[in-house]
Amino acid sequence: MADDDSHTTDDGGIGSTPGFRTEPTERSLTEDGSNQGLFDDLLSGEPIFENKEVLRPSYTPHELPHRSDQINKMATILVSALRGETPSNILIYGKTGTGKTASAKFVSQELEQTSSKYSVPCEVEYINCEVTDTQYRVLAQLANKFIEKNHEWIDERVDELESLRERVDETDIDSPADESPESSQSVDVVGSPPETEGVDDESDPASQRAERDEEPTVQFQEETDVEADETPTQSDSVVETTGDELRQSTHPLAETPFDSVSDVSERIDELEADRESFEEVPMTGWPTDRVYSVFFDAVDYSERVVVIMLDEIDKLVEKSGDDTLYNLSRMNSELDNSRVSIMGISNDLKFTDFLDPRVKSSLGEEEIVFPPYDANQLRDILQHRAEVAFKDGALSPDVIPLCAAFAAQEHGDARRALDLLRTAGELAERSQTETIVEDHVRQAQDKIELDRVVEVVRTLPTQSKLVLFSIILLEQNGVHSINTGEVYNIYKRLCTELDTDVLTQRRVTDLISELDMLGIVNAVVVSKGRYGRTKEISLSVPLEETEVVLRSDSRLSDIDDVQPFVQARFDN
Numbered sequence: 001m002a003d004d005d006s007h008t009t010d011d012g013g014i015g016s017t018p019g020f021r022t023e024p025t026e027r028s029l030t031e032d033g034s035n036q037g038l039f040d041d042l043l044s045g046e047p048i049f050e051n052k053e054v055l056r057p058s059y060t061p062h063e064l065p066h067r068s069d070q071i072n073k074m075a076t077i078l079v080s081a082l083r084g085e086t087p088s089n090i091l092i093y094g095k096t097g098t099g100k101t102a103s104a105k106f107v108s109q110e111l112e113q114t115s116s117k118y119s120v121p122c123e124v125e126y127i128n129c130e131v132t133d134t135q136y137r138v139l140a141q142l143a144n145k146f147i148e149k150n151h152e153w154i155d156e157r158v159d160e161l162e163s164l165r166e167r168v169d170e171t172d173i174d175s176p177a178d179e180s181p182e183s184s185q186s187v188d189v190v191g192s193p194p195e196t197e198g199v200d201d202e203s204d205p206a207s208q209r210a211e212r213d214e215e216p217t218v219q220f221q222e223e224t225d226v227e228a229d230e231t232p233t234q235s236d237s238v239v240e241t242t243g244d245e246l247r248q249s250t251h252p253l254a255e256t257p258f259d260s261v262s263d264v265s266e267r268i269d270e271l272e273a274d275r276e277s278f279e280e281v282p283m284t285g286w287p288t289d290r291v292y293s294v295f296f297d298a299v300d301y302s303e304r305v306v307v308i309m310l311d312e313i314d315k316l317v318e319k320s321g322d323d324t325l326y327n328l329s330r331m332n333s334e335l336d337n338s339r340v341s342i343m344g345i346s347n348d349l350k351f352t353d354f355l356d357p358r359v360k361s362s363l364g365e366e367e368i369v370f371p372p373y374d375a376n377q378l379r380d381i382l383q384h385r386a387e388v389a390f391k392d393g394a395l396s397p398d399v400i401p402l403c404a405a406f407a408a409q410e411h412g413d414a415r416r417a418l419d420l421l422r423t424a425g426e427l428a429e430r431s432q433t434e435t436i437v438e439d440h441v442r443q444a445q446d447k448i449e450l451d452r453v454v455e456v457v458r459t460l461p462t463q464s465k466l467v468l469f470s471i472i473l474l475e476q477n478g479v480h481s482i483n484t485g486e487v488y489n490i491y492k493r494l495c496t497e498l499d500t501d502v503l504t505q506r507r508v509t510d511l512i513s514e515l516d517m518l519g520i521v522n523a524v525v526v527s528k529g530r531y532g533r534t535k536e537i538s539l540s541v542p543l544e545e546t547e548v549v550l551r552s553d554s555r556l557s558d559i560d561d562v563q564p565f566v567q568a569r570f571d572n
């Protein structure tokens with residue numbers, strides 16, 4: 001890249017940086033200096049993308065080719081939620097990029113949409129356990145989500161009840177409250193689905209229960225602490241205790257569970273008290289059992305079926321054991337109003353080996369496997385997306401098959417295939433050509449691989465970075481077939497120079513094996529006859545780029561004179 005100064009010529013034009021036009025243009029000569037054409041030139045080429053967003057990982061496709069079996073199986077299990085029953089817990093397995101999250105989210109969206117269509121209370125909560133990886137955080141996140149939902153629901157109800165109260169006032173009818181002051185207050189109610197419509201139906205959750213009894217699909221059990229002879233049901237009490245006026249269907253309280261305006265007010269007070277009683281959970285600081293109990297009460301506030309989707313569930317187990325899963329999976333026996341079902345998603349087929357047998361059997365009631373995609377399937381997936389993503393004629397015919405073939409080698413990863421296609425498009429766009437060709441795909445493959453290496457190296461612990469730096473210094477100085485002793489000698493010098501702890505040679509040997517597993521170095525054991533066996537180490541990643549990444553770590557940036565270190569190879 002040229003110096004910054006070279007971007008602008010004396011006459012205000014664009015400099016000689018590749019990709020930029022060199023002659024001054026009309027735009028670059030504008031007097032007020034507001035527009036020198038820097039972006040106009042880049043925008044002037046024909047764009048390759050019609051809609052690049054559809055190739056990004058954040059995009060949720062509406063169609064998921066080659067996943068209909070898995071999607072149908074999920075739907076068959078989760079349909080019980082729409083009948084008010086508890087769906088079996090589901091465990092979804094499959095390697096990375098096999099469409100697990102996309103399919104599960106697709107099914108969840110359908111489930112929630114259908115549930116609101118039929119006014120059946122059913123919710124899905126998604127948690128990414130790579131980010132939310134402790135029991136505390138999972139429970140706190142869930143508790144706060146349900147508290148928020150309960151607040152919304154209460155606010156809606158209160159608004160509706162307030163407007164009902166206003167309408168009653170306007171009709172100027174004497175309230176029959178004095179006649180039956182306790183008629184509706186003795187029912188202990190715990191809310192109901194936010195999806196139901198109309199004040200008369202939902203202003204009081206108890207009435208919803210009565211209502212829901214009539215619906216064949218929902219079968220929650222009735223829970224009241226009403227004495228039987230006092231108030232059989234809310235709707236009965238309306239008929240028995242109201243005056244003639246209330247029997248008139250034109251009266252605002254007719255066909256509501258309220259006998260009087262004071263009943264309505266009391267219900268409003270009750271709901272407001274409920275709202276105050278929910279205490280949001282802080283992200284740290286509480287004992288876990290308190291967080292659990294707040295979550296429990298928040299979920300159980302109203303009748304609903306809740307599906308908790310735990311993506312990357314293996315990360316949660318790895319980080320904080322199986323307590324969360326144990327607690328979630330035994331909740332149903334204690335919940336009065338709601339039901340909870342778990343949908344776990346994992347890349348790691350073996351993570352259940354670490355689970356308590358009870359958790360394992362409860363969690364794995366249903367298992368769905370997502371096999372890797374083969375090259376043909378990846379081709380279909382790419383084809384679907386490419387139709388929306390690219391302008392007509394922007395793709396040469398061999399691009400999609402090549403992306404599919406590369407990604408199929410990488411354990412059939414659709415994410416990788418989409419990344420390749422997007423990166424190839426971006427490279428073509430940068431080189432200002434109008435068509436993506438095979439070569440762009442090959443360049444994209446190298447770029448993605450390098451990005452991966454950069455990311456892995458950047459996030460290595462300092463000691464591993466020092467070991468890797470030692471190997472780089474040796475290779476830079478022409479040393480091949482490096483052995484562990486040589487690495488160790490240079491490593492010790494680096495540690496002294498940087499004033500850090502020196503690990504034992506055994507530990508350094510372990511770090512070399514870890515670098516080998518990450519694909520950064522290649523370490524093969526060779527037999528040296530009567531001198532025993534030794535490891536021969538070589539770098540598997542591009543040397544210069546890796547050194548740049550290592551030096552970007554402020555602690556390693558001061559290592560400048562490499563020669564003296566390499567001479568240490570022969571010291572001991």
Ligand SMILES: Nc1ncnc2c1ncn2[C@@H]1O[C@H](COP(=O)(O)OP(=O)(O)OP(=O)(O)O)[C@@H](O)[C@H]1O
Pocket residue numbers: 056057058059060061063064065066067094095096097098099100101102103346347381414415418
């Ligand atoms: N059948 C498919 N059709 C269209 N796009 C798909 C399909 N399968 C996967 N994808 C896309 O591939 C990408 C990766 O998919 P997804 O995140 O669902 O994989 P995953 O199996 O959950 O991977 P990970 O375990 O790494 O999270 C997403 O962008 C997704 O939209």
